[in-house]
Structure formats: structure tokens, C-alpha cells
Amino acid sequence: MGLTDKDRRLITAIGKGLPLVPEPYAEIGRQIGMTGDEVIRSLERMLDAGLIKRLGIVVRHHELGYRSNAMVVWNIPDNEVAEVGRRVSAFGFVTLCYQRPRRLPDWPYNLFCMVHGRERVRVLEQVEHLAEACGLEGVERDVLFSARRFKQRGATYCLKSTESAA
Amino acid sequence: MRGGKTGEVRLDDTDRRIINTYQGGFPVSPEPFKDAARALGLEEEDFMERIRRMLDQGILTRFGPMYHAEKLGGGLTLAAIKVPEDRFEEVNTIVNALPEVAHNYAREHALNMWFVLATETPEGIAEAIERIEVATGLPVYNMPKKKEFFIGLRFEA
Structure with a gap:
């Protein structure tokens, strides 16, 4: 979908969060020169078009007790990766799943999934379960636990329609 | 950033229901907090107060949209x-x-x-x-x- 200037102003205005007031869309509208109805229609269009993937709570998983965060990576033949990705992503403990390019020779893996768990040993059990259930026991894989988190701000967007990307 | 924080946070059952229900699907309506609260049998003010507290506690990164970066041209x-x-x-x-x-x-x-x-x-x-x-x-x-x-x-x- 094409974005209007109003859409862009709205994207920037709510990027860091909705105001916690009874009529947040009308409130945002007042700040950027739109009516509450215009804000609602713009949001509905962006949700329908998938520009907004979801609207609501963004959790900080570490603080929810998900202390072990593992990036589980697999070297899947290219002609099978779409099917394997679909199967892997159906497991509840897989919170993200992407096909990405290999970076040979250092990095042979092309399927990436995130597994979050409250304990490391449990995460490893889940990875084992995943491999068995998807017939991936013989597949080259690695599990990269996070040692430390340095930054988690989530992507925020500040779209300036008048400014070129110099 | 609050990244170094390690203290356990306490959530009650209502907080958990809110988190498990609204990681998406927050209403786009004139009074969305009232609608969201009612769907869980809660009062609007209670719902907003809980969101505010969980943001302050650092349990939530934010309350708002998750954008699709590439579709936005980014x-x-x-x-x-x-x-x-x-x-x-x-x-x-x-x-x-x-x-x-x-x-x-x-x-x-x-x-x-x-x-x-x-x-x-x-x-x-x-x-x-x-x-x-x-x-x-x-x-x-x-x-x-x-x-x-x-x-x-x-x-x-």
C-alpha cells in the first residue's frame, strides 16, 4: 500500500507506544492533526496490509523469566528448507523462524529459529525433540545460547517524508 | 537500558491473562482500553494501570505497534x-x-x-x-x- 504523509506521521507518533488514556487514537490524532476516525482508519489499513504486524504488548522476554535464549541453526538442503521451516515453526517453543543465506565457509547454516526457555537444559531438550519430530537428527546444526544481552530497544521508526536518506 | 536488571518481577493471574491475550489484537476502536478490558472481565482503569505498571517494571518493552520494517520501506x-x-x-x-x-x-x-x-x-x-x-x-x-x-x-x- 502507498503511505500518505498522514500515515507517516502516525507511524512515527505511535512508534514508541500508544498513550495510556481512554481514547488513545483521538489523543494521537490531536497531536498530529488527524481526527480519531482518521487514525483508526489508517491503522486498520496498515494492519490489513501487514505494515503493522501486530498491535499490543511487546514483552521483554528475559523479565518474564525466559532466561535462556537460544538461536538454533540448521544446514538444510535448499530444496527442503521451505517445508522444514514450516514444520519447525509449528512448535510452540519456537518463537521466530527464518531462512537466511549461508556464509561459507564459516557459516553453513540456512535455517534459523529462536527457542526461548526458562532453563538451558529444557531448551536443549526442546531442540532434541524438534530434531526427532522433524526427522532432522542427521542434519548439521548448532545451538547458540545468548551469553549476555547488551541492547534491546526493538526497532523504532522515525519516518521523515521530507528528509532524504543521505 | 534496563538490560542488566535481574530481579524477579511478580505478576498476578490478571497480568498474565493480559500478556497472553494482547501480544497482538489490541482493538482499533474509539475506546480500545474499555473494549480490551471488557473482553477479560476487567475495568478499563484497572487494565490501563496494569499496562502502565508493567511498562514501569520493564516487563513490557512497549505497548503499541510492531512494524514490518521492509514493508515500511526500511x-x-x-x-x-x-x-x-x-x-x-x-x-x-x-x-x-x-x-x-x-x-x-x-x-x-x-x-x-x-x-x-x-x-x-x-x-x-x-x-x-x-x-x-x-x-x-x-x-x-x-x-x-x-x-x-x-x-x-x-x-x-
């Missing part, structure tokens, strides 16, 4: 660096200073620093990577997604 990628152990802090400081770095994790692997870059334009990714390579003298492994597989579940509280 760039997004996952990248990694093999950082020599004795340079880790120095390189970490350089990488975290870039506003394009959305998150950054140390991981147990030869490729030991993994970060997400989010930029206003697709071209911004290459520029950010070049800046990191110049500033650190280390090659950046760029691994943009080729395909995203749909995930239904979010985090269960």
Missing part, C-alpha cells in the same frame, strides 16, 4: 562478527553506539556477536555495515532473511 537484517576475546568490550561499545542497532547479543560461537540492524531505507543497511567494518576493522557477516515462517504463539507469561 531495511532490516541480522549480522554477526567474530570478535577476538580481548577486543570484545571495545567492539561492543562501537556497535551499540550505532542507532541502527536494534539489539545485540553475545553468543557462544566463533561468531560471538549477533545484532539486528534496522534502518530507514534498504540502502542504510550496507552503510551501517560499512561503518562498523571501518570502525572495528572486522568483517561483518550479513544474513538478511530470505523467508520468514509464520509463528502463532507469543510468549506465555
Whole structure:
């Protein structure tokens, strides 16, 4: 979908969060020169078009007790990766799943999934379960636990329609 | 950032229901908090107060939209660096200073620093990577997604 200037102003205005007031869309509208109805229609269009993937709570998983965060990576033949990705992503403990390019020779893996768990040993059990259930026991894989988190701000967007990307 | 915080936070059953219900699907209506609260049998003011408290406690990163960066015309990628152990802090400081770095994790692997870059334009990714390579003298492994597989579940509280 094409974005209007109003859409862009709205994207920037709510990027860091909705105001916690009874009529947040009308409130945002007042700040950027739109009516509450215009804000609602713009949001509905962006949700329908998938520009907004979801609207609501963004959790900080570490603080929810998900202390072990593992990036589980697999070297899947290219002609099978779409099917394997679909199967892997159906497991509840897989919170993200992407096909990405290999970076040979250092990095042979092309399927990436995130597994979050409250304990490391449990995460490893889940990875084992995943491999068995998807017939991936013989597949080259690695599990990269996070040692430390340095930054988690989530992507925020500040779209300036008048400014070129110099 | 509140990243270093390790204290346990206490959530009651109502907080958990809110978290498990509204990681998406928050109403787009004139009085969305009232509608969202009513669906869980709660009062609007109670719902808003709980969101406010969980934001203050750092349980929630934010309450609002999760954008699709590429569809908005932006760039997004996952990248990694093999950082020599004795340079880790120095390189970490350089990488975290870039506003394009959305998150950054140390991981147990030869490729030991993994970060997400989010930029206003697709071209911004290459520029950010070049800046990191110049500033650190280390090659950046760029691994943009080729395909995203749909995930239904979010985090269960």
C-alpha cells in the first residue's frame, strides 16, 4: 500500500507506544492533526496490509523469566528448507523462524529459529525433540545460547517524508 | 537500558491473562482500553494501570505497534562478527553506539556477536555495515532473511 504523509506521521507518533488514556487514537490524532476516525482508519489499513504486524504488548522476554535464549541453526538442503521451516515453526517453543543465506565457509547454516526457555537444559531438550519430530537428527546444526544481552530497544521508526536518506 | 536488571518481577493471574491475550489484537476502536478490558472481565482503569505498571517494571518493552520494517520501506537484517576475546568490550561499545542497532547479543560461537540492524531505507543497511567494518576493522557477516515462517504463539507469561 502507498503511505500518505498522514500515515507517516502516525507511524512515527505511535512508534514508541500508544498513550495510556481512554481514547488513545483521538489523543494521537490531536497531536498530529488527524481526527480519531482518521487514525483508526489508517491503522486498520496498515494492519490489513501487514505494515503493522501486530498491535499490543511487546514483552521483554528475559523479565518474564525466559532466561535462556537460544538461536538454533540448521544446514538444510535448499530444496527442503521451505517445508522444514514450516514444520519447525509449528512448535510452540519456537518463537521466530527464518531462512537466511549461508556464509561459507564459516557459516553453513540456512535455517534459523529462536527457542526461548526458562532453563538451558529444557531448551536443549526442546531442540532434541524438534530434531526427532522433524526427522532432522542427521542434519548439521548448532545451538547458540545468548551469553549476555547488551541492547534491546526493538526497532523504532522515525519516518521523515521530507528528509532524504543521505 | 534496563538490560542488566535481574530481579524477579511478580505478576498476578490478571497480568498474565493480559500478556497472553494482547501480544497482538489490541482493538482499533474509539475506546480500545474499555473494549480490551471488557473482553477479560476487567475495568478499563484497572487494565490501563496494569499496562502502565508493567511498562514501569520493564516487563513490557512497549505497548503499541510492531512494524514490518521492509514493508515500511526500511531495511532490516541480522549480522554477526567474530570478535577476538580481548577486543570484545571495545567492539561492543562501537556497535551499540550505532542507532541502527536494534539489539545485540553475545553468543557462544566463533561468531560471538549477533545484532539486528534496522534502518530507514534498504540502502542504510550496507552503510551501517560499512561503518562498523571501518570502525572495528572486522568483517561483518550479513544474513538478511530470505523467508520468514509464520509463528502463532507469543510468549506465555
